[in-house]
Amino acid sequence: MSNTDTHTPPAIGTPLSVDALPPSDTPPEPDVAVERLAGRQQGRFTRGQVRDQAQGSHSMIASRIRSGRWRRITSRVLCLPGAPRDWVGDLWTARLHVGDDTVVSHRSAARLHGFPAVPRSVPCITVPAGSHRRYGAGRLFQRGDLPPGQIVRVDGLLVTSPARTLVDLAPGCSRARLEAWLDHATAERLVTPDELAEVLRLCSRPGKPSVATLRSLLEDYLPGGGVLQGNLERALARVVRSAGLPPGVPQFPHPGSRGRTEFCDRAWLQPQLIVECDGRRWHDRIAAARVDKRRDAAAAAEGWQTIRYGYEELVSRPDSVAEELRRIYQQRAVLLAGADREAAGI
Structure with a gap:
């Protein structure tokens, strides 16, 4: 999911009286400010926002409604023509x-x-x-x-x-x-x-x-049916330290999320490597496996490799997991370094 810009537009100087507006194809400044605001709010805005953020007057609001430039949805909410009706x-x-x-x-x-x-x-x-x-x-x-x-x-x-x-x-x-x-x-x-x-x-x-x-x-x-997330992260952290790797970024925004709020358990930017850890029974379900496959493919499309470990692997054979993770990390680093040199024509 994509997030809109949340900053408040700067206040604009006092507009000309509606009756005194010069003939022009360029909208007056308050209208520009309102259009920018409406663009972040599905084409909608309030009377209060017009007054506070565009320094518009009651008479200006009434004039825009009469002319059809703005439309009334409720007693407080207005919209631009063509605002989505969904x-x-x-x-x-x-x-x-x-x-x-x-x-x-x-x-x-x-x-x-x-x-x-x-x-x-x-x-x-x-x-x-x-x-x-x-x-x-x-x-x-x-x-x-x-x-x-x-x-x-x-x-x-x-x-x-x-x-x-x-x-x-x-x-x-x-x-x-x-x-x-x-x-x-x-x-x-x-x-x-x-x-x-x-x-x-x-x-x-x-x-x-x-x-x-x-x-x-x-x-x-939770315990009995799976592993607490904190325990899972600590087990992974021990393996990463044993492998002699940089700590990486826990709960890194998933590179293939396309605006949705999704995170991966740990990621390293330089080798573009993701580690996901499974600690719950629900990961054995077909639906969850399908989601995991989609996530891995989305990351791969952005140039990232994903490897997955179960909690039992992290705690029952940490040394072999650490060695495997270290080798994959090094191979990725060499691969990307070579790609960078090739792109630079070296």
Whole structure:
């Protein structure tokens, strides 16, 4: 998934009165500022943004609406002609209408994260606790426990993280559907079992809706059904040190992710080498193996080699794994150095 630029456009000087605009094919500066802003928000913007970020007046807004240059979606949200009229556009409209301190959540977040078989629904938006805001075309959820670490940005929208989305959807969700979403999120590396367990811990308190089903499913991904991510990373770190290699970059953005939020367990930039470690039973499933094959092929298309080790290999034969990893690393380094010399005509 691709993220949009989030910087705030600079304020622009006071515009001319609408009636005093000189005849020109060049849009006045406030219109340019609004078009730039709308380009990051699915063609949408609010009256407040026009005033605050383009120094537009009430009369200017009214004039643009009358002329058809801008169109009214809600009492607060406007759009440019040709703005996408799709589901993502509806999310932008909902969030802009309700306020900048809100977050796309629940089923809407699940669809944005690519969870399978999420029924289409009205926009779901989480608002601050105690808020009395209303939005008739969507569902609003109040929150008092949504820290920054549980919020991510997807295509410019602030969205609950995959882990928090699973926790939010768990109450009242069928076991089969929740398991499918959990399998997808872990197989696609959107969330680790450790991360999900931590979010569950932070969200568990008296009066919180039950998440017993999710907690039960998570047990299959943790000790007894698999290996904690921290233990897996420590085992890999020991092997890397034994091999005498540079530490590499843990949780490196996957080179073939094409904008999606995906990471690999460890990577080295110079030899373009990735190491992935499997420590959970779900990696034996056909669906997960298919995802792994796709990830490896995507990395190869970008010039990276991927090697995979199971946790049992890292702990039962660390010396042989270290030697193998060292040899592959050295071969990759020599190969890429030769390619660089050839490209330079040396």
